[in-house]
Amino acid sequence: MKTQRTDRIRTVRWLSTALLFAAILAMVFPAGAWALGTASGTSINNQATISYNVGTIPQSPIASDGDGNFGNGPEFTTFVVDNLVDLNVSTLGIATGPVAVTPGAVQQVIAFQVDNEGNTVQDFILSAIGQANGSGPYALPYGAPDNSLNDDFDSSSPVRLFVDDLGQAPTTGYTPGTWGGVGTETEVGYIDELAADNSITVYIVIDVALTQTDGQVAIYGMQAQVAQGGGAGQGAAIANDDSSSADTAGVDIVFGDAVGVDDPDQTDPDGYHSSRGAYRVGSAALTVAKVSVVQWDPVNLGANPKAIPHARVRYTITITNGGSVDADNIVLTDAIPANTWFYVGSVTGGAAAYSNDGGGTYTYGPSGGAYGEDQAVTNVQATVGTVAAGANVDVTFEVIIQ
């Protein structure tokens, strides 16, 4: 009888332990997908169980102890997942090279993407890193030869930072120089509450002075620094991690970021990452050259004519655009030289207009005199229109030497 009762007690104990074991299993293996980057603060629990016989009799399985104290029963061996800081900043639209800007343009945009590759929601503090004019070359994420450029100029007004409202990165087909994010953009110097494995679009915005010339480059880096997340407003910057101090029972911070080109620490993870972009001025660069050639004189006629009274002289004005951008709305004006008269109908290279009041108005209609001249014309105007980048246009007119 005693053996029977002992058996039953043993069975009950075994059952309850088995139930406990099953409950532990259920806690360790909940249903559902396992996300990448285990969140900080998560407890990782481990427990082994040993089953054995004494002789041929199975004993109650024993669960492992995790706290070194056998008197208080078995518990999980546990540790807490710490806060991995890992961020990445990348420049958007790098396939087309530096952002093209024209002199005098305002609110010119370079877009960047900031990724939170850690396991905790963070704020990120943004800074625009400019370079000294005339310095360089600086490495850039564009294809050669734009992967290494000098810096020539700065924004003509304080550089501004913007963050995309909806907190998302542009999906495809970003057009450089534009706002490419998904939401509207707010001017603010930090990213608020970027969750782990999420990205956001941020922007550097500058103004370009009218005095900038064709080909000049301004280089700016977007730098992000990790800050405390989990609260409203800008969290405090996290300047140091806890790598050099002992693990605490709470959540410690570990920097795991790569070295960015404008990071303060160029060797080790420091909670910063950065990426550069550049603006390049594209402008028309016009030069004007003027030559004169005698066309005809009353004595030699067309053969080797000389510049004698009543000879006809042609002025050829060559407008050359040495810049990288078309020059539009070109209107050339020139004064009729002293001691000459305008030769009517001789303007070529653009729609002609004439002034008889020293260039005040161009509404005069010339009419030919004895030599084909109109002595009243003081200035001529030719509306050339566009001179394409790298091209040249000739405007000519002729005068009669008095």
Add this chain to the structure above:
Amino acid sequence: MKAKRIWILWLVVLLAIPAVSRAQSKDHIQLTSKAEVEQEAFNAEGKKEINRVPAAKVVPGSEVIFTTTYVNTSKEKAEKAVITNPLPEHMVYKENSVQGKGTQITFSIDNGKSFNIPAKLFVFDAAGRKFPARPQDYTHIRWELQTPLQPGAAGEVSFRAILK
């Protein structure tokens, strides 16, 4: 007759009382489990050495060493001892990292229902094609001691896993 009924009543009462003692010291085997990470340090001579410290600064990608130590604290030998360790949630077994002197090591990919050596573990994809099971499919590790554990004898088994 009455005595028998009273005896049965006592039995019912006894069965109704939940198991009381869970003090390990009364069991035959003391089982402890620890989680550690490897830390590089420079010793007194300035040479780099690797130490094991309690799991700390564990972040996604970290490798943790789980070690289970067993000691027979009783006067009887323990036979057919089997240690089973479910892989902790969020951790992936590191291939070929399991150790256990004097044990037969098997793995489960079906939440502990069955165990086998890695070469005999297979998974099926949606199309029903068979693939060898990968470390991320393992749900449990099992060590079966090949010889009885004598009174006073001890040993340890371990494996490494990486935090997702």
